[in-house]
Amino acid sequence: xxxxxxxxxxxxxxxxxxxxxCNKNLARFMQANPLTCNxxxxxxxxxxxxxxxxCVGRLREKGVCASLYYLGEYVDTFALxxxxxxxxxxxxxxxxxxxxSIFFSVDPTQIGYSVSQALGRGNAARIAAESAKxxxxxxxxxxxEDPLCVEPTIALYQELRATxxxxxxxxxxxxRRTEQDFERLxxxxxxxxxxxxxxxxxxxxxWTRKRDIDAAYDSLAQRALSQEMKSSGLYPIFATxxxxxxxxxxxxxxxxxxxxxxxxxxxLLGVREPLQASLACEGHTVxxxxxxxxxxxxxxxxxxxxxxANARFVLQALLGM
Ligand code: FDA
Numbered sequence: 001x002x003x004x005x006x007x008x009x010x011x012x013x014x015x016x017x018x019x020x021x022c023n024k025n026l027a028r029f030m031q032a033n034p035l036t037c038n039x040x041x042x043x044x045x046x047x048x049x050x051x052x053x054x055c056v057g058r059l060r061e062k063g064v065c066a067s068l069y070y071l072g073e074y075v076d077t078f079a080l081x082x083x084x085x086x087x088x089x090x091x092x093x094x095x096x097x098x099x100x101s102i103f104f105s106v107d108p109t110q111i112g113y114s115v116s117q118a119l120g121r122g123n124a125a126r127i128a129a130e131s132a133k134x135x136x137x138x139x140x141x142x143x144x145e146d147p148l149c150v151e152p153t154i155a156l157y158q159e160l161r162a163t164x165x166x167x168x169x170x171x172x173x174x175x176r177r178t179e180q181d182f183e184r185l186x187x188x189x190x191x192x193x194x195x196x197x198x199x200x201x202x203x204x205x206x207w208t209r210k211r212d213i214d215a216a217y218d219s220l221a222q223r224a225l226s227q228e229m230k231s232s233g234l235y236p237i238f239a240t241x242x243x244x245x246x247x248x249x250x251x252x253x254x255x256x257x258x259x260x261x262x263x264x265x266x267x268l269l270g271v272r273e274p275l276q277a278s279l280a281c282e283g284h285t286v287x288x289x290x291x292x293x294x295x296x297x298x299x300x301x302x303x304x305x306x307x308x309a310n311a312r313f314v315l316q317a318l319l320g321m
Contacts, residue, residue, distance in 0.1 A: 010308050011210065017305025018200050022074075027297035039313060042270040043303045044071070045290035049091055052292030055269070056102070059288050063280045067103035067141060067266065071293035074107075074145075076114040084110045085123045087293070092130045095138055103141040103168070104131065105289065108153050117152060124156055128165035135166070139191070144170040146199045147206070154181060161190075168237065172197030173217035174206045182220055189233035193266065194220055196240065198302050218245055225252045230262070237287070239266040243275055260285045268303065 020026055030036045045055035045068075056066040070087045072080065088104060088111070095102050106127060112119030124140075131138040142157050144150065150172075157169040168191030171178050175197065186192055196213050197206070207213045217240065223229065224236035238249065246265065253263070266287040267276050280286040291299055304310040 011208070013308045013311070014305040015200055017301050018198075021298040021301035021305070027295070030297045031294060038316070039304070040296040040300050042313060043268065043300050044292060044296045045269055046292045047294055048292065049087070049094070052091075052290055053094065055290050055292075059290070060100070062277065063286075064276060065100050065102070065264075065285065065287040067105050067287055067289045069105035069107075069143070069289060069291040070110070071291050071299055072110050072295040073298060074109045074114055078115065078119075081110070081112045081115060081119065081123065085112075085126060088127055089130050092127070092134065092138055095134055101137050101139060103139045103287065105141045105143050107143045107145055108149055108156060109145055113149065113152060120152075121156060121159065124160060125163075128160055128163065128167065131166055138166065140165065140167045141191075141193060142167065142169045144172050144195070144197075147175065147201045150175065150177070150181075154185070157185070167191070168193060168235075170195055170239070171220075172199075173220050174208075174213045175201065176205055176207065178216070179220065182223070186224065186229055186234045186236075187232050189235065191235040191237065192224070193237035193239050194224065196242075198306070214242070214245065217242070218248065221245060221249055222252060225249060225256055225258060225263075227256055230256055230258065235262065235264075237264045237266050239289075241267050241272040241275065243272075246279070271303070 030039070046052040052068060056068065059066050068091055070084060070091065072084045075081055075084060088106065092104060104127070106124070108120050108124075111123040111127070127140060131140055140160070142153055144153055154169065157167060160167040169185065170193040171182055171185075173194060173196050182192065194217065196217050201208075207216050221236070221238055224234060224238075229236070238246065240246065260283055264285045264287050265279055266289060268289045269291070276286055276288060304314060
């Protein structure tokens with residue numbers, strides 16, 4: 001198979017699903033339809049906070065930590081932004097004194113960045129203030145959205161860190177700029193989550209072939225586990241389901257003396273659960289991303305797009321199976 005042919009169909013499928021994820025009319029239709037709501041079951045931890053907390057409890061029983069994420073990205077009205085922020089604050093408040101640590105994933109566009117940066121920054125400060133009431137337990141994890149969001153998200157991360165907030169940031173290996181961003185940010189006990197990237201970007205700013213994205217991830221992950229990064233106190237979070245990459249990291253973890261409390265492997269709810277369990281059994285710190293809420297379409301469509309084999313879930317849901 002020629003280079004151009006490798007991964008072309010999966011990329012087309014992914015692009016189509018990302019396009020559908022952005023369609024607000026389709027989102028309204030899907031989220032209101034009991035048949036299509038079945039689609040969300042696989043990837044979403046519950047329709048509300050109580051269901052999500054029950055899901056976090058079940059993970060804890062399996063020795064797995066959690067990240068909570070209240071669904072609702074790219075919102076552009078004050079009312080919806082405020083609803084998102086209130087839900088994040090209320091979720092944070094429930095974690096008083098509970099261990100192990102819990103991450104609260106926050107998309108800048110869910111807390112006001114689609115309205116104005118000032119609104120988003122103000123709301124991030126409110127969330128940081130609530131999380132500071134739970135030291136060592138609650139961490140804010142800034143998710144990374146489309147390429148236009150990268151600069152403001154990194155600026156927000158730096159601003160929150162400067163105030164001493166317990167905050168981490170996500171970097172996307174698919175972006176060409178990420179190597180430099182990583183070198184700049186991976187200092188002074190930073191917490192950085194590495195993902196391959198779930199948004200479409202042009203060749204001028206991103207690696208677009210799967211094998212190039214995988215290679216970029218590999219290289220960043222290996223750099224994250226170097227002795228130099230360990231000495232700087234970096235806390236790397238490898239958010240991937242790619243067992244080949246994880247297998248290549250294991251000997252480096254061992255050779256450089258990384259202990260389970262110094263790094264994490266994070267995966268999504270409903271994806272490669274046997275792999276999550278076996279990594280936890282091997283003694284790695286494993287965290288699972290638990291989205292919850294009723295605005296599930298955009299998130300679920302991107303997840304379905306990540307694997308063409310997921311087309312069967314769409315068919316099953318539509319046929320009521
Ligand atoms: P890859 O896509 O190569 O998959 C590796 C293996 O896992 C394959 O066998 C594949 O089939 C399987 N797999 C992966 N995804 C699957 C799915 N949805 N359903 C079924 N099987 C699947 N992205 C982003 O741009 N910004 C962000 O903030 C985040 N945040 C984030 C947090 C966490 C905890 C995770 C795990 C991922 C993200 N992502 C993200 C998504 C990320 O960028 C990426 O799109 C997915 O993780 C898929 O890439 P993998 O690294 O798993 O590799």
